[in-house]
Amino acid sequence: MKGNSDRIWSILFILPSIIFIGIFVYGFISWTGYVSLSEWRSLIPNYSFAGFENYLNLFKDFRFQADIRNTIIFTVLFIGAVAFMGQLLAILIDQNIKGESIFRNIFLFPMALSFVVTGVVWQWLLNPSTGVNLLLEKIGLSPKWYVSTEVLFGIPIGKIEFGIPVAIIAIVIAAVWQMTGFSLAMYLAGLRGIPEELKEAARMDGASEWKLYRKIIFPQLRPITMSVIIIMAHISLKIFDLIYAMTGPGANYVTDVPALYMFETTFRANDYASGAAIAMILLISVAVFIIPYLVVNRRED
Amino acid sequence: MAKRLTKPFIYLILIAFSLFYLMPVYVLIVTSLKPFDQISLDTMWQLPSTIDLSSYSTAFSKLAPNIMNSFYLVIPATLLSALFGSLNGYVLSKWKFKGSEIVFTAILFGMFIPYQSILIPLIVFLRDMGLYNSIPGLIFTHVVYGLPITTLMFRNFYASIPYSMLESAKIDGANFLKIYGKIMFPLSISGFVVVAIWQFTNIWNEFLFAVSLTQSDQQPVMVALQNLAGSQVVQWNVQMAGALLAALPTLLVYILVGKYFVRGLLAGSVKG
Numbered sequence: 001m002k003g004n005s006d007r008i009w010s011i012l013f014i015l016p017s018i019i020f021i022g023i024f025v026y027g028f029i030s031w032t033g034y035v036s037l038s039e040w041r042s043l044i045p046n047y048s049f050a051g052f053e054n055y056l057n058l059f060k061d062f063r064f065q066a067d068i069r070n071t072i073i074f075t076v077l078f079i080g081a082v083a084f085m086g087q088l089l090a091i092l093i094d095q096n097i098k099g100e101s102i103f104r105n106i107f108l109f110p111m112a113l114s115f116v117v118t119g120v121v122w123q124w125l126l127n128p129s130t131g132v133n134l135l136l137e138k139i140g141l142s143p144k145w146y147v148s149t150e151v152l153f154g155i156p157i158g159k160i161e162f163g164i165p166v167a168i169i170a171i172v173i174a175a176v177w178q179m180t181g182f183s184l185a186m187y188l189a190g191l192r193g194i195p196e197e198l199k200e201a202a203r204m205d206g207a208s209e210w211k212l213y214r215k216i217i218f219p220q221l222r223p224i225t226m227s228v229i230i231i232m233a234h235i236s237l238k239i240f241d242l243i244y245a246m247t248g249p250g251a252n253y254v255t256d257v258p259a260l261y262m263f264e265t266t267f268r269a270n271d272y273a274s275g276a277a278i279a280m281i282l283l284i285s286v287a288v289f290i291i292p293y294l295v296v297n298r299r300e301d
Numbered sequence: 302m303a304k305r306l307t308k309p310f311i312y313l314i315l316i317a318f319s320l321f322y323l324m325p326v327y328v329l330i331v332t333s334l335k336p337f338d339q340i341s342l343d344t345m346w347q348l349p350s351t352i353d354l355s356s357y358s359t360a361f362s363k364l365a366p367n368i369m370n371s372f373y374l375v376i377p378a379t380l381l382s383a384l385f386g387s388l389n390g391y392v393l394s395k396w397k398f399k400g401s402e403i404v405f406t407a408i409l410f411g412m413f414i415p416y417q418s419i420l421i422p423l424i425v426f427l428r429d430m431g432l433y434n435s436i437p438g439l440i441f442t443h444v445v446y447g448l449p450i451t452t453l454m455f456r457n458f459y460a461s462i463p464y465s466m467l468e469s470a471k472i473d474g475a476n477f478l479k480i481y482g483k484i485m486f487p488l489s490i491s492g493f494v495v496v497a498i499w500q501f502t503n504i505w506n507e508f509l510f511a512v513s514l515t516q517s518d519q520q521p522v523m524v525a526l527q528n529l530a531g532s533q534v535v536q537w538n539v540q541m542a543g544a545l546l547a548a549l550p551t552l553l554v555y556i557l558v559g560k561y562f563v564r565g566l567l568a569g570s571v572k573g
Contacts, residue, residue: 006477010396013388017448018404024445025411028419028426035421045425089318092311105559106319111566112555114506116523117548120530121325124332124537177322185566238415241508245527259509262417267513272421279417290413298406 029283036276043270054277062159064278066253067261069160071285073168074175074257075236081176083228086183087221091213093184094191104188108181115178119245122174146170146247149254165254167247175242179235183228190224191217230293234286258282333357333541340537356536360529360543366518367525368546371505373436374521378443379500383493385444386451391485393452394459395467396477405456412449416509427514434516442514443504450503451496454568458492459485491561498558499565502551522547 036054040046058064093103110118125132126145136143144150146167154163194217202212240259249256249264258278266275332340336353393405423442424433432438462485470480511521520528526547530540555562 006396007398009477010392010398014392014404017385017389017408017452020445021408021411021448024419024423025414026407028422029414031422032418032420089315092315095308095311097308097311097315103315103319106322108559108563109552109555110322112502112551112562113548114508114523114551116506116508116527117544120526120540120544121329123530124541125325125328177325180322182566185563189567234413238417240417241523244508244512245530259415259417263509263513266421275417276421279415279420282415283418286413286415290410294406294409298402 032276032279032283035272036280038273038276040272040276041270041274045272050273054273055281058274058277058281063249063253063256063261064258065158065160067256067258069162070165070168070253070255071237071257073164074172074239075233077164077169077172078175078179078236079229079232081172082179082183082232083225085176085180086187086228087225089180089184090187090191093188104184107184110178111181113178115239115241116245118174118178119242122170122177123246126170126173146250146255149250149252151254165250167250167254171243171246171255174246175236175239178242179232182231186224186228187221190221194220230289233289237282237286237289329541329545332538333545335538337536337538353538356538356542357546359536359539360546363529363539364522364525364543364546367520367522370436370519371521371523371550374439374443375501375504378440378447378504379497381440381444382447382451382500383496385448386455386496387486387489387493388481389448389452390455390457390459391481393456395462395464395480395485405452408449408452410449411446412453416446420509420513424513433514434519436515436519439510439514439521442510443500443507446510447500447504450569451500454496454499454565455489455492457568458489458495462488494558495561495565495568498554498561499569501554502562502565505551 034047037050037052038046039048039050089103089107093100097103123146127133128144128147133143133145143166148166150166151161151163152166154161156162198216198220199212202216207215238259239257240263243255243257243260244263247255249260259282262275262278262282265271265278328345331348332345333356334352334354335344335349336351336355339349339353389408393401427433427438427442430438432441466484467480470484475483505521506523507521508523508527511524512527515521515524526543529543
């Protein structure tokens, strides 16, 4: 009898959350999916069925093609730099140095800021006529940063030039500045989690420090790198506020991303159906990374 | 590796990177203290010749109402989402039921979705409820979409409390509610601190919901900061002062209780 009332209480505790998640995550996703197949293209809802027309139009669209390019380039550069910087700084900080907490705090504090603040500050720093450029000019460089429309290593694919837009590099710098702390904290926790005996044993066997890292430490950090990649990938695919605050879509859409396009399509142009279609593509691209990750993690429990 | 990279060399690299990470702060502060006419390309890196706080008073007068909005939003939203997370975490770690792992994974997925994929229905829903363009509407939104992360954090926290403690309480005749009230809740104060700091920071810094669900006088500070930056004849000193004011609460949290901040960061990232 008592066991039963405990059971009932435990269900009462969690039921509201299950209902909320059911409606506001899964229900709303289905609703968005339905809107993405509709003719709702003004302020007045119109749910008549349009089929996949909205999706097909997107893939033919110059702006969306540029978005795909920008997202791929941004994601690769951003994840690579955040993982590399985090790992490098974590290893350096882990060398029994003095003032460890000072260094850690310096690399971590941008995490406490919002992307909007980061965007506003880096917009000033990377302004082509100010900021960092005054230093770079001294060594003969003066990139136009986020106002540049240049695409490096461009190959024409569809209507766009596939390559690395210079303006994206500017945004990557700001994003890496903000997010390095995250991977640093994870790598540091990982390094601290490697048992001391393991390192000692290797040293006793006469392994050099380099060999110790290559054979013991780097392999031990691999799961952390996996988590860093997954977490950064989903942040990167969804990135919105930083770009909104820093550049907007940019000339020729060199800094546009699907999240920004969705926002403008839906709330500026009132084309809800197309906005919903962009949102669904965004969701699917995130789910491709996240679902396998969640499934594997559950299994390991 | 470390043997060859002698200590001074390690310090040198760390200091060089530190300067890079601090550079934006330096420029932010220096610029915000200069009067508008002193901001020129050549003097960008120089200290102000005289300290001028007028950009702060300008920025503050523009942002103050929105800063208050952010506080009205973030305090109840943080408390409520921590409370729900604690209840869920308690059940999902100590009162597992058939299918509770699937329920947990299904809740967790909500943490990763791009919010664009629920934004259109959310606006329709909030309009119908009369909550669109209101702080309560934003509070509701943050509590609902905060459920996954707070549940994850509390579930991991409660997992570290040994079962034996529950068992002996059960033998003493404590039921589900008593165990929560007398054992789990008091033990989870530090868990509440971590979750609250994490939620405070995230909700304060959030932008997409804020910009889509509110207008003008209901807007939280991040939207107002963005408007300040977007709508003016680039008054960089005012913008920098505004950025600093908007960032101050979360920076203070980080400076004062950074240890819990980092713990939250790891709790929200390492696998559930």
